[in-house]
Amino acid sequence: MISNDPRVPWSPRAAHPADGSTLPLYMVFFFLLGLVGFAIYGLSDGEGALVLAIIVSGVFFACFLILFAVYWIGYLLKGHATWLAERQAESDGPSTGHQPEA
Numbered sequence: 001m002i003s004n005d006p007r008v009p010w011s012p013r014a015a016h017p018a019d020g021s022t023l024p025l026y027m028v029f030f031f032l033l034g035l036v037g038f039a040i041y042g043l044s045d046g047e048g049a050l051v052l053a054i055i056v057s058g059v060f061f062a063c064f065l066i067l068f069a070v071y072w073i074g075y076l077l078k079g080h081a082t083w084l085a086e087r088q089a090e091s092d093g094p095s096t097g098h099q100p101e102a
Helices: 022-043 047-090
Strands: none
Touching: 022 047
């Protein structure tokens, strides 16, 4: 896993996306843009404007759903990595699947 030991030859990893505020901000931004596109759909009079508003709001909501999926998959993977690290710490090393000999 990630180590803070100064003897580690590689640089530490960047922060996990589930820890940052950028991804949720993009999610809110695309959700609001989708709502604006939906409002334009409701306010439009011409048929060409309706089609364009439907496409625009659909694209923004699709972006929101993709970011939502990426965020929650990252959140679940982070939780799994934490659980796995705790489990390995309890067994004093990585699990090899072999039972200790008694």
